[in-house]
Amino acid sequence: MKQTINVVELFAGVGGFRLGLEKANKQLFKTVWANQWEPSKKVQHAFDCYTHNFKEGYASNEDITSVPDETFQNLNIDLLVGGFPCQDYSVARSLSKEEGIKGKKGVLFWDIKRVLENSHPKYVLLENVDRLLKSPSKQRGRDFAVMLATFRDLNYIVEWRVINAAEYGHAQRRRRVFIFAYKENLDFAKKQSVHSQDELIYEKGFFAQTFPVQREAYKNRRMSVTLPEDIVDISDNFSFEFHLAGRMEKGNVHTIHTIPQLQRAIPLGEILENEVDEKYYLTEAQIEKFAYLRGPKKIERTSADGHKYIFSEGGMSPVDDLALPGRTMLTSEASVNRSTHIVEIDGRKRFLTPVECERLNSFPDNWTANIPERMRYFTMGNALVVNLVKDMAKTIEKIESLEQVTDTQLELHLN
Ligand SMILES: C[S@@+](CC[C@H](N)C(=O)[O-])C[C@H]1O[C@@H](n2cnc3c(N)ncnc32)[C@H](O)[C@@H]1O
Numbered sequence: 001m002k003q004t005i006n007v008v009e010l011f012a013g014v015g016g017f018r019l020g021l022e023k024a025n026k027q028l029f030k031t032v033w034a035n036q037w038e039p040s041k042k043v044q045h046a047f048d049c050y051t052h053n054f055k056e057g058y059a060s061n062e063d064i065t066s067v068p069d070e071t072f073q074n075l076n077i078d079l080l081v082g083g084f085p086c087q088d089y090s091v092a093r094s095l096s097k098e099e100g101i102k103g104k105k106g107v108l109f110w111d112i113k114r115v116l117e118n119s120h121p122k123y124v125l126l127e128n129v130d131r132l133l134k135s136p137s138k139q140r141g142r143d144f145a146v147m148l149a150t151f152r153d154l155n156y157i158v159e160w161r162v163i164n165a166a167e168y169g170h171a172q173r174r175r176r177v178f179i180f181a182y183k184e185n186l187d188f189a190k191k192q193s194v195h196s197q198d199e200l201i202y203e204k205g206f207f208a209q210t211f212p213v214q215r216e217a218y219k220n221r222r223m224s225v226t227l228p229e230d231i232v233d234i235s236d237n238f239s240f241e242f243h244l245a246g247r248m249e250k251g252n253v254h255t256i257h258t259i260p261q262l263q264r265a266i267p268l269g270e271i272l273e274n275e276v277d278e279k280y281y282l283t284e285a286q287i288e289k290f291a292y293l294r295g296p297k298k299i300e301r302t303s304a305d306g307h308k309y310i311f312s313e314g315g316m317s318p319v320d321d322l323a324l325p326g327r328t329m330l331t332s333e334a335s336v337n338r339s340t341h342i343v344e345i346d347g348r349k350r351f352l353t354p355v356e357c358e359r360l361n362s363f364p365d366n367w368t369a370n371i372p373e374r375m376r377y378f379t380m381g382n383a384l385v386v387n388l389v390k391d392m393a394k395t396i397e398k399i400e401s402l403e404q405v406t407d408t409q410l411e412l413h414l415n
Contacts, residue, residue, distance in 0.1 A: 004030045005123075005400055008075060008115065010064060010082035011108065012036040014049040014368055014379045016361065017081040017125070020389020025397055033075055035060045035067065045375040046382070052370045064111045072118035079396065080115055083127040083384055084108050086135060089143040091235045101231055109147060116154050122403075123396060124151075124181040127384055130162045132177055133242040141240040147179075148248045149231045156181040157189055159200075161207035161258070162244040165385040166325035168211050169263035171271050172360045174328045174385055178392065180206045184249075188399045197224070197254035201245050210395045213245070213258040221257035269322030271359040272343065281350045282342070290349075293338040294318055319344040326352075326360045331381035333357060334374045354380070362387040 005028055009018050012034045021029035034057060036047045047061045060067065087107045094102045103110045116124065135143045151158045158181045166173040182188060195204045202208055202215045221243050228234050229251070246255035282290065296315035302308050319342045320327065330339050333352070341352045354376035355365045361383050368376040 004028060005078045005396070006076060007031040007079045007081060008072075008077045008119070008121070009034040010080065010112065010115065011084050012050055012059075013046050013083065013382050014363075015054055016363070016383040016386050017083070017127075017389055018054060019363065019367075020384075020386045021081070021393045023386065023390040024393030028397060028400075029079070029393060031057045032077065033058050033060065033071075035062065035064050037061055037063050039063070045371040046379050049368050049371050049379060053367060064108065065106065067111075069114060069118045072115045075119050077119050077121045078400075079123045079125065080112070080119075080121045081125045081389075082112065083382075084112060086129050086132045086143070088136065089146040089235075091146060091231055093232050109150075113150055113154075116156075120183075122183050122186060123399075124156065124179070125389075125392060125396070126179040126181075128177050128179070130175050130177045133160075133162070139239050141242050142235065142238055144242050145227055145234050145238050145240060146231060148253065149227050149234055149251070151181050152227065152248065152251050153231070155184045157184055157192075158248045159206050160242075160246050161211065163207075163211060163388060164260075165388055166265040167260045167262055168388065168391070169265060170325065170362060170385050170387055171266035171268065172326045172329065172385055173265075173324075176384065178207070178388070180392070182206075182399070186399075187403050191402070193249075197247055197252075198222075198256070200247055201254065201256050201258065205247060206392075206395055206399070207245060209398075210391050212261040214261060216259065217243075218257040218259050222255070224252070224254045227251040227253060265325040267323050268320055268326045268341075268343065268360075271326075271356060272322075272345070273353055273355055276350060276353055280353055281348055286336075287349055289336060290338075290340075290342055291318055293336070294342075318342070319349060329357060329360055329381050331378045333381050334377035361385050 007021060007029055009031050013036060018031045018034065034050065036050055038044055038046055044061055051059050085108055088104055089107060089109055091101045091103050094100060133144050134140050148158055158179060160177055160179045162175055162177045164173055164175045192200060192204065202213060223241065223243065225240055228238060243255040243257040245258040246253060294316045296313065298310055298312040300308055301311045316338065322343060326341060333340055342349050343352065354368060354373060357377055357380040358365060358367050361380055363386055368379055
């Protein structure tokens with residue numbers, strides 16, 4: 001019986017996916033190859049942090065688009081993981097027949113596809129901003145449909161779910177879409193196929209097992225559609241409203257606006273450090289600046305083509321509420337920006353410390369301590385809530401154990 005699930009981690013950042021997998025079961029999940037490269041940066045801080053924390057397996061610090069296909073052909077992988085950018089996934093037919101379909105250059109989803117074509121992992125787990133489901137604004141849902149059709153053509157079944165980490169017991173109100181794909185020929189796929197699409201999304205599927213939802217659709221938002229066969233046709237003409245949860249098998253899509261079964265979140269106040277260096281406290285000038293940034297405003301601006309318009313934004317509370325889980329952390333956390341967290345303790349306002357940012361994402365304290373402080377904030381803004389991955393890894397482990405048993409044992413296990 002196979003003892004490990006071999007993992008490739010793309011767009012690895014400081015290793016949130018790998019950490020989550022290892023928190024679930026370090027013996028089972030073995031990251032054999034990882035890639036992280038920050039475009040046009042001489043010093044590769046995220047990569048340095050990754051290799052400082054993880055010594056096993058091969059870590060590549062190259063532009064993923066320049067890694068040759070053979071590298072992936074030589075990898076024997078079971079699981080591909082990665083958090084990749086939301087870009088333009090439109091495709092066109094190439095002039096030459098051999099080349100087939102062409103996506104835009106520099107769009108990193110095509111490198112995910114390349115890894116799948118060259119190494120055929122059983123499972124894929126990806127993360128993206130939830131906007132991916134609606135992009136681009138002029139042809140809503142096109143990019144996600146192109147992505148689903150790509151998986152369909154490679155014989156994968158796909159489930160997705162938008163998850164707000166705070167709704168499932170974590171310390172940050174971070175909403176991201178997670179995408180889990182698995183090969184159609186797995187025993188797990190066979191077992192799943194006895195359930196209806198509704199049952200799979202509400203109860204039996206990968207995400208329903210990991211992050212339970214209520215058995216009803218919000219405002220009855222439930223839709224089905226069959227993706228056109230031709231991916232160029234999808235790219236040119238297809239538009240659809242993908243809801244928060246869904247499933248695609250052989251091009252048949254079913255999507256539901258699900259309602260989470262809420263778990264108690266960790267409030268921001270609970271993850272703060274007790275003793276904090278003076279440098280994290282705001283000066284008078286900073287207090288004034290942040291009061292302005294977070295306040296309501298109406299400003300006259302001039303657009304690039306010269307016409308004047310009123311930019312307005314509503315006010316937000318002057319400091320973050322310690323009784324609530326933290327707001328989403330962005331890569332701009334270390335800059336003077338209205339989204340930067342400000343907490344008030346004993347009447348004094350201060351920034352979050354790097355350790356507190358790590359805690360918002362359930363990384364261990366000082367995970368990023370070997371890189372400059374500014375980059376500690378930046379990498380945490382890019383990272384994910386590690387314990388969500390840990391939860392999903394446990395479900396993958398369950399699925400994998402089904403793959404390892406005989407059909408009779410499987411019946412017994414499932415009944
Ligand atoms: C959203 S972040 C992923 C963060 C990661 N999940 C973590 O826990 O830290 C995407 C990462 O992709 C990297 N990246 C961007 N373009 C890349 C490329 N062409 N090749 C390799 N990595 C790239 C970025 O530097 C960034 O660290």
